[in-house]
Amino acid sequence: MSQMAEARPMRHRRGTWLGALVGTSLFILAGVAYGRYTASLERLHDARARLAQCRQLADDIRRLDTLPAFAAIDADSQDATARRIERALHAARLPEDAVLRILPPAQPYRLGDSPYQVYATRIELKQVAMRQVVEFALALHDAEQGVTVRDLRLWSPGRRPTGATETWSAEVTLTQLAFSPKTR
Amino acid sequence: MSLPGFLLLQTLDDWRITPAGRLEWTMVADARDVEPDALAEGVAEYCRAQGAESARLVMALDARSTLAGSFDIEPGDERHRSTLDFELETLLPWSAEETVADYLVQATSVLGVGIERACWVPLVAALEDRGLHVESIGSALMMAVQGAGETGWLPREGGLVWPDEEMWHVVRLVDGRPRHWSIWQRGDPLITSEIAESAESSESHAGAAAWLLCGDDPVFEGLPNDVLPVDVERADVDSFAEHVRVTADLVLRGVRASWIELRRGPLVLGSRHRALRGGLLAAAAGLGLFLLACITAFGYRAVRNDREAERLRAEQIAVYRRLFPGKRVPVAVVARLRSEHARRLASRRIPADINLPRPAMSVLYDFLRGMPEKPRLHVRELRIEDGQLDLQGDVKRHSDANAVARSLREAGFDVPPPSTEQNADRSVAVRLFARWQPPTPTAKRPAGRNVSRKGGRP
Numbered sequence: 001m002s003q004m005a006e007a008r009p010m011r012h013r014r015g016t017w018l019g020a021l022v023g024t025s026l027f028i029l030a031g032v033a034y035g036r037y038t039a040s041l042e043r044l045h046d047a048r049a050r051l052a053q054c055r056q057l058a059d060d061i062r063r064l065d066t067l068p069a070f071a072a073i074d075a076d077s078q079d080a081t082a083r084r085i086e087r088a089l090h091a092a093r094l095p096e097d098a099v100l101r102i103l104p105p106a107q108p109y110r111l112g113d114s115p116y117q118v119y120a121t122r123i124e125l126k127q128v129a130m131r132q133v134v135e136f137a138l139a140l141h142d143a144e145q146g147v148t149v150r151d152l153r154l155w156s157p158g159r160r161p162t163g164a165t166e167t168w169s170a171e172v173t174l175t176q177l178a179f180s181p182k183t184r
Numbered sequence: 185m186s187l188p189g190f191l192l193l194q195t196l197d198d199w200r201i202t203p204a205g206r207l208e209w210t211m212v213a214d215a216r217d218v219e220p221d222a223l224a225e226g227v228a229e230y231c232r233a234q235g236a237e238s239a240r241l242v243m244a245l246d247a248r249s250t251l252a253g254s255f256d257i258e259p260g261d262e263r264h265r266s267t268l269d270f271e272l273e274t275l276l277p278w279s280a281e282e283t284v285a286d287y288l289v290q291a292t293s294v295l296g297v298g299i300e301r302a303c304w305v306p307l308v309a310a311l312e313d314r315g316l317h318v319e320s321i322g323s324a325l326m327m328a329v330q331g332a333g334e335t336g337w338l339p340r341e342g343g344l345v346w347p348d349e350e351m352w353h354v355v356r357l358v359d360g361r362p363r364h365w366s367i368w369q370r371g372d373p374l375i376t377s378e379i380a381e382s383a384e385s386s387e388s389h390a391g392a393a394a395w396l397l398c399g400d401d402p403v404f405e406g407l408p409n410d411v412l413p414v415d416v417e418r419a420d421v422d423s424f425a426e427h428v429r430v431t432a433d434l435v436l437r438g439v440r441a442s443w444i445e446l447r448r449g450p451l452v453l454g455s456r457h458r459a460l461r462g463g464l465l466a467a468a469a470g471l472g473l474f475l476l477a478c479i480t481a482f483g484y485r486a487v488r489n490d491r492e493a494e495r496l497r498a499e500q501i502a503v504y505r506r507l508f509p510g511k512r513v514p515v516a517v518v519a520r521l522r523s524e525h526a527r528r529l530a531s532r533r534i535p536a537d538i539n540l541p542r543p544a545m546s547v548l549y550d551f552l553r554g555m556p557e558k559p560r561l562h563v564r565e566l567r568i569e570d571g572q573l574d575l576q577g578d579v580k581r582h583s584d585a586n587a588v589a590r591s592l593r594e595a596g597f598d599v600p601p602p603s604t605e606q607n608a609d610r611s612v613a614v615r616l617f618a619r620w621q622p623p624t625p626t627a628k629r630p631a632g633r634n635v636s637r638k639g640g641r642p
Contacts, residue, residue: 019468026475033482040489047496050518054503057521061507064528070540071531114538115530137545146531152544155565173569175541179530 071146075119075178078104084147085123085174088139092132100124108180115181120150125170130154133170146177187317188236189436191429192227193324194246196349199223201230204242204436207429216246224310231316238315242432244324245299245446247353251276252297252323252365262289272296284451286444288361295362297323297444305450312453320435321446324428325353329362330443331427334434337396343379344396346424354378361443398424542571547620554595559584561614573597573618578611579604585614596621 076084081104089096101124108117125133137149151173156166189204192212199213212226231239253275261267266280268287271294273280278300285298299321308318325346332338340360346353352375356364368375379395434440500517507521514520534540547568555561559579567574579585585602592599597618605613 023468023472026472026479030475030478030482033479033486037482037486037489040486040493043493044489044496047493047500051496051500051503053518054500054521057518057525058503058507061521061525061528064525064532067532069531070534073527073531111538111540114535116535116538118541134545134548137548141543141545144531148541148543148545150541150544150570152548152568153566154563156563173544177541 069144069146071116071177071179072144073179075108075117075176075180076145076147081121081174081176084140084142085121088136091139092135094125094128094132094136098125098128098132100126108178110180111177115179116177117180119176119178121174121176123172123174125172127157127167128170129166130168133168133172137172140172140174148175148177149173150175187238187240188231188234189240189242189319189432190227190231190234190236191242191244191432193244193425193428194249196246196248199226201227202429203234204429204433207423207426209425216248220307220310223307224314224316227311227316228314238317240317240319240436241311242320242322242435242442243318244322244327244428244432247323247325247348247351247367249303250297250299250323250325250446252295254293254295254364256292257289257294259292262287262294268294268296272298284446284449286446286448288363288443290358290361290363293358293363295365297326297365297446299446301450304446305453308447308451308453318447318451318453320432320442321451322431322435322442323444323446324424325355325365326362326444327431327442328424328427329355329357330440331430332398333360334430334440335427339396342395344398345375345379346398348424542620542622544568546622547571547573550595550597550620551592551618554592554597556587556591559587561588562611568620571620571622573616573620575614575616575618577614577616578607579614580611582606582612585612585616588614589616589618592616592618596623 082102085099085102086096089099101122103122103124105119105121108119110117125136128136133152133154137152141148149172151171153171154168157169190201191204192199192201193209194216197214197216198211199216199218200209200211202209210230212230213223218226227241231237253272255271255275257267257271268289269280269283269285272285272287273283275296276283276298278298282301283298284301284304285296287297288295304321308321311318328346329338329344332344338344338360339357341357343354343356346355347370350370352368352370352372354364354366354368354375355362366378368378431440431442435442501513504511504513504517504521508524548566551566551568551573559581561584562578563575564578565574565576579588582604585604589599589602597620599616599618602614602616604615607613
């Protein structure tokens with residue numbers, strides 16, 4: 001009995017310490033659980049907002065995809081422009097020597113205060129039929145890349161003999177509209 | 185919340201108890217050396233009978249359970265309790281570790297009272313186990329002397345002789361407090377020399393001293409005044425126990441501390457807030473359960489939220505796959521969609537405030553469509569610049585130029601009157617300017633004025 005009684009304060013203190021330890025642990029665990037809960041709630045709200053944004057963007061993209069393109073995101077390189085001209089010549093069945101000269105864009109100009117710039121390439125053709133000029137111009141046209149023939153000059157070199165095929169000299173100005181914000 | 189208080193008094197023959205503030209003794213054990221559990225059970229039963237499941241107790245121990253000793257110390261030593269313990273150890277039959285003691289210190293004089301620890305720990309434990317909080321353990325005699333001092337008849341200097349059934353307790357008082365406590369067999373003639381010595385000592389300290397013979401003890405009759413070396417008075421003290429009760433009441437009310445407090449060290453087993461322990465434990469258990477519930481709920485909700493967030497993330501991927509079938513799904517789906525959206529906005533939504541380049545082929549198409557069969561027009565030069573048409577050619581007559589202009593107007597051109605000039609060969613040179621009017625956009629066409637799909641009419 002005496003030994004048991006002697007051990008009582010020790011047991012009591014141990015119980016108190018154990019209780020304090022358990023209580024503190026519970027508080028810490030509750031704090032951690034609450035932190036995890038709030039973080040998960042934040043993630044959930046974020047995921048909901050992102051999904052709503054995804055759906056909105058997807059709908060907008062689908063709607064925009066139904067619209068024709070009018071501009072390129074990036075302007076063609078000179079090589080790409082040259083290849084485009086070659087393809088158009090081929091489509092119009094024009095010989096390569098029909099191209100008298102190609103003048104690449106000296107400096108693009110901006111459309112008003114907009115984020116778009118126009119790159120103009122001048123192509124001079126000689127002794128081509130009107131049909132060929134039209135086919136050449138149509139082959140150059142590429143709305144998805146904002147490419148079109150904006151200017152056209154046709155002139156007859158002179159009076160042709162009766163019965164001779166009508167040929168023209170042509171100056172085709174190929175323009176490309178490219179997205180180019182001022183901040184770029 | 186205060187628990188009811190009781191005074192548990194050990195006498196020569198028994199243990200008795202009374203409620204605080206009253207003197208209604210009830211014997212709870214008929215022997216002073218009763219087993220601790222039996223005594224504790226008796227006390228608990230008594231308390232329950234008084235309507236107290238829990239109670240506060242002041243224990244007053246009989247002089248035969250305590251031992252006292254007086255000694256002198258160096259100034260400052262009173263602050264070191266272990267020094268006092270070891271000084272007292274030399275006067276007691278127990279080691280300092282086996283003793284629970286308290287001290288009355290007056291300057292360099294110390295009166296120490298001790299009990300044997302092993303004898304009392306079981307009893308205190310048994311009482312505490314039964315919800316009885318031992319608030320104070322004191323020497324009954326010291327409590328009686330303290331109680332007598334509280335009632336005002338105790339001399340500040342001198343002493344008193346307090347008899348019980350077997351002994352005389354001789355207590356020397358200095359400045360109203362016990363300085364020395366000795367125990368004598370009743371009728372011991374040497375007590376007179378003790379009193380004389382004490383009286384001389386008291387006088388040397390404070391001049392006049394008074395001595396009291398307490399109680400109505402017939403033995404005092406055998407001590408005529410002329411036998412005693414100093415003048416003594418007979419004090420009419422009703423009851424030793426009454427004075428113990430006075431001190432116990434003061435202790436229970438928290439007004440005074442007992443001069444000798446032996447509830448210390450190993451005898452401090454319970455808390456004075458024990459009555460609150462049950463409620464506190466229940467509150468703590470409730471709080472613990474609440475916290476556990478919170479942890480579980482938070483954890484459960486967190487897992488559910490994470491699952492739901494994962495499902496929504498999968499839904500994002502599904503949206504992307506439906507939009508771009510076969511394409512690799514990027515890590516940042518929203519960022520990629522934003523990028524794609526921005527690209528489409530830049531290339532497909534025509535801002536209202538810009539004039540797009542007008543395709544020359546559209547102008548040429550409408551021009552050719554608007555050309556009349558007659559009169560015949562020979563085109564020498566045709567210039568189309570961003571929707572403006574500049575025509576130089578030849579017609580037969582001046583009026584033919586107007587006919588051509590009219591036809592072009594019907595084809596949708598804005599044509600001012602042409603200029604004409606007769607050539608050397610009598611033909612008429614005509615110069616004509618026309619402004620192309622793009623077709624009105626339909627609901628299916630974009631806001632731009634002159635955009636058409638690849639492969640169609642430019």
